[in-house]
């Protein structure tokens with residue numbers, strides 16, 4: 001097993017221009033690797049804790065110097081000279097931190113070390129990072145996850161002009177990453193032209209590189225997506241489908257959903273989503289209900305089963321305890337897996353296994369604040385996620401991952417995964 005020789009941390013900036021953490025891990029024998037971690041904006045309450053400096057005079061309190069320093073001081077002190085496998089390293093850091101949310105050392109510091117160590121181990125074994133991740137879970141990859149690509153943004157990612165956070169396109173007839181990206185390009189260009197002709201709006205992008213048309217309702221945005229698919233020469237509901245991240249936690253207050261101009265209770269919200277499914281080719285519904293609206297999730301799942309995945313993001317927070325509750329209550333049939341919601345690779349793998357054991361589908365997702373690091377692409381392939389959610393095809397922090405998938409595709413020749421059975 002590899003021995004940790006040196007660890008160091010650095011504060012860097014993410015794609016929103018906010019500080020985040022990069023860790024560098026040197027193993028005995030001289031191999032060195034670095035990794036950086038992302039950060040969300042529409043976060044769930046149960047997410048692991050990002051340690052930030054809180055100094056209002058610097059980056060409005062968002063600085064990550066303390067988290068970075070914890071890598072070079074406490075983590076280095078505790079881990080140096082010791083041999084680990086991935087799970088051993090992660091568990092040692094969890095125990096050292098000693099808090100439920102990793103708030104003492106910081107989940108951002110811990111995850112950066114977890115991934116930098118993984119990358120260094122892959123290098124020392126002379127295997128691609130996706131192979132290291134596959135070995136970690138004992139899988140033999142043979143496909144690349146199907147891409148779900150952000151077309152339009154609203155909600156917290158685009159200044160709330162419309163309540164729903166993401167409309168994604170899912171190129172379903174594409175057999176390869178290359179074909180999926182071509183379709184995404186075509187639809188994106190068509191959508192940009194439509195937005196210019198309908199709203200006179202020039203091309204401006206939201207946090208994940210998607211377009212942010214000044215729609216007033218979710219249906220207007222969904223209709224625009226269908227029009228863009230047609231205008232690009234594809235058949236909606238045949239070549240290209242839609243996914244939505246409703247992110248409804250962020251417009252849920254006093255047991256009501258403030259969806260655009262409407263105020264809906266949970267049953268009405270479910271009916272509204274069901275109507276969207278009748279009218280638009282939607283096959284995945286993320287966070288259709290809020291993270292605290294546990295009791296109504298089973299009805300949502302039953303109502304849309306067979307038509308679309310019931311995908312839990314804020315509800316589950318990649319947290320094994322919450323996933324267990326959702327499995328027992330039949331609240332979802334799909335997990336949105338974001339490693340930094342839980343804070344280590346080992347725990348994310350536990351979450352993954354739980355979801356798989358329940359027969360759920362898995363979408364591996366990056367965050368709205370990302371860096372140029374591309375480890376999430378290797379993780380999605382190595383762990384054989386069904387889908388990969390990586391934002392739009394604009395902005396280098398997104399392309400770092402898409403371009404890595406192109407490289408993996410070229411080397412392996414693996415096709416895109418089939419869409420999972422819905423029901």
Ligand code: 2PG
Pocket residue numbers: 039040041042043044166208245247313365366367368369
């Ligand atoms: C989400 C993610 C990615 P954030 O809600 O699924 O789109 O956003 O990283 O802001 O939580």
Ligand code: MG
Pocket residue numbers: 245247286287313314
């Ligand atoms: Mg989400």
